[in-house]
Amino acid sequence: MTSELITGIAELTTNAGSGPGDVDGNRITDAALIIEEGRIAWLGAAVDAPDADARTDVGGRAVLPGWVDTHTHLVFAGDRSAEFEARMAGGRYAAGGIATTVAATRAASEEQLVTGARRLRTEALAQGTTFLEAKTGYALDVEGEARSARAAAEVADVVTFLGAHLVPAGVDRRDYLDLVTGPMLAAVAPFASYIDAFCEVGAFDVEESREVLLAGRAAGLGVRVHGNQLGESGGVRLAVELEAASVDHCNHFSDADVDLLAGSSTVATLLPACDLSTREPFPPARALIDAGASIALATNCNPGTSYTTSMAYCVATAVLQMRLTIAEAVWAATRGAAVAVGREHGVDAVGSLRVGGLADLQVLDAPSVSHLAYRPGVPLTVGVRQRGERVTIGERR
Ligand SMILES: N=CN[C@@H](CCC(=O)O)C(=O)O
Ligand SMILES: [Zn+2]
Structure with missing residues (x-):
């Protein structure tokens, strides 16, 4: 079982809170997360990150759940x-x-x-x-x-x-x-x-x-x-x-x-x-x-x-x-x-990032999700993980 620590996350949108207005429940700045066996094994403040077998630095970018x-x-x-x-x-x-x-x-x-x-x-x-x-x-x-x-x-x-x-x-x-x-x-x-x-x-x-x-x-x-x-x-x-x-x-x-x-x-x-x-x-x-x-x-x-x-x-x-x-x-x-689509809760929930949940996520070439509307039309998604698997290279273009 190999674990991978993702560091350098300027803003991690988990959307694990109670609603879109729950900023503290949905967002961690200066964050890190660990992927293991296609799932999130840990997430939190980068300073608290445990060790892992491998390490990927996304270089001060925003990470958020994959689109549904x-x-x-x-x-x-x-x-x-x-x-x-x-x-x-x-x-x-x-x-x-x-x-x-x-x-x-x-x-x-x-x-x-x-x-x-x-x-x-x-x-x-x-x-x-x-x-x-x-x-x-x-x-x-x-x-x-x-x-x-x-x-x-x-x-x-x-x-x-x-x-x-x-x-x-x-x-x-x-x-x-x-x-x-x-x-x-x-x-x-x-x-x-x-x-x-x-x-x-x-x-x-x-x-x-x-x-x-x-x-x-x-x-x-x-x-x-x-x-x-x-x-x-x-x-x-x-x-x-x-x-x-x-x-x-x-x-x-x-x-x-x-x-x-x-x-x-x-x-x-x-x-x-x-x-x-x-x-x-x-x-x-x-x-x-x-x-x-x-x-x-x-x-x-x-x-x-x-x-x-x-x-x-x-x-x-x-x-x-x-x-x-x-x-x-x-x-x-x-x-x-x-x-x-009835997939908000449960072990195969999608649309949010939580410990134990699927590692379906994307990396933006931007420090925050606000750039999605601030820079409309620009293809900001530079990295995608589906069930933890790398879909495109998102680290340092
Ligand atoms: N509105 C109905 N169906 C599709 C369009 C179908 C079509 O024009 O080919 C829609 O969701 O917009
Ligand atoms: Zn339709």
């Missing part, structure tokens, strides 16, 4: 840059664009889907994302969704079944709902932990979404919802009613929706990169936090609305545009996100 990205659609084929270009010239995003990706995904082999998803997973990992969720939802037939779920399970830590993404062209709505809640669910469930539905005009209404989500729950899956992205779709209310783990997007909100979420166990997962790419209004993040709701930040990496794997970009945008504090944004992208 709880909303991606990594399994797809094709490109939607023309649609993006048209949108930037004044068009509006609509759910129907999904059909373009469905056609390309159906035409791809499973190997091609795995290769594409792995490329994005690798890209995300190199930028500090040590835990990632991925959804199906771009095949929309039984064999294709099962293929997508297998591909997602190859590259992601958690898989979500999103058969209810769009009713495919030429298929009767009722027939499709029967397929999603019957044979498609049966084929995908062995690879998935969650079910999701796109509850939106142009996709599925509240009744249809409820039917799909309840079928998933009966099959043993947790519930997630794409809600209130393009209008007040009722997705937030449905998510709270079903005690969903998370309702994602949340761009169009009433005050009642804020109160509902604040009084629930459902996490509001905000997707700032998607909001910029679709030019939807940002969610009322401050109002949600001030009302006591739990929030998470995620990339929503997909070819239609948010083609980025950068959690750092989401954190910077959440601070600069959505008025989160640095501590709130970093928390929402790590420990807050862990809540949204």
Whole structure:
């Protein structure tokens, strides 16, 4: 058993405290930590550090938990840059664009889907994302969704079944709902932990979404919802009613929706990169936090609305545009996100650094996490450890 002492940590963000405002519980300055067998064996003030078999000096940099990205659609084929270009010239995003990706995904082999998803997973990992969720939802037939779920399970830590993404062209709505809640669910469930539905005009209404989500729950899956992205779709209310783990997007909100979420166990997962790419209004993040709701930040990496794997970009945008504090944004992208996938506590908890916990962490080429928003767009993550294993060289560039 080899132990490694990491020294030279100017600021260690553990996010092991009681909330983003718990500075003393979340942060140690002039810190050190010891990794052993993929886990944190010790952490604390550098002056108190015990000896270890090996030593790595990160040279006065900040260390924080790896990002926890709880909303991606990594399994797809094709490109939607023309649609993006048209949108930037004044068009509006609509759910129907999904059909373009469905056609390309159906035409791809499973190997091609795995290769594409792995490329994005690798890209995300190199930028500090040590835990990632991925959804199906771009095949929309039984064999294709099962293929997508297998591909997602190859590259992601958690898989979500999103058969209810769009009713495919030429298929009767009722027939499709029967397929999603019957044979498609049966084929995908062995690879998935969650079910999701796109509850939106142009996709599925509240009744249809409820039917799909309840079928998933009966099959043993947790519930997630794409809600209130393009209008007040009722997705937030449905998510709270079903005690969903998370309702994602949340761009169009009433005050009642804020109160509902604040009084629930459902996490509001905000997707700032998607909001910029679709030019939807940002969610009322401050109002949600001030009302006591739990929030998470995620990339929503997909070819239609948010083609980025950068959690750092989401954190910077959440601070600069959505008025989160640095501590709130970093928390929402790590420990807050862990809540949204049921991984906040326990031996395999993610999103925080604690003795005995997983050594999933990143090193910034900066003395503090405030640089994530202070120096937006700069690739600050120079070192990543996943389960203690070195992903990139982070020490002294
Ligand atoms: N909104 C629904 N699904 C994806 C986008 C799908 C697409 O346009 O390809 C999203 O989360 O934004
Ligand atoms: Zn999505």
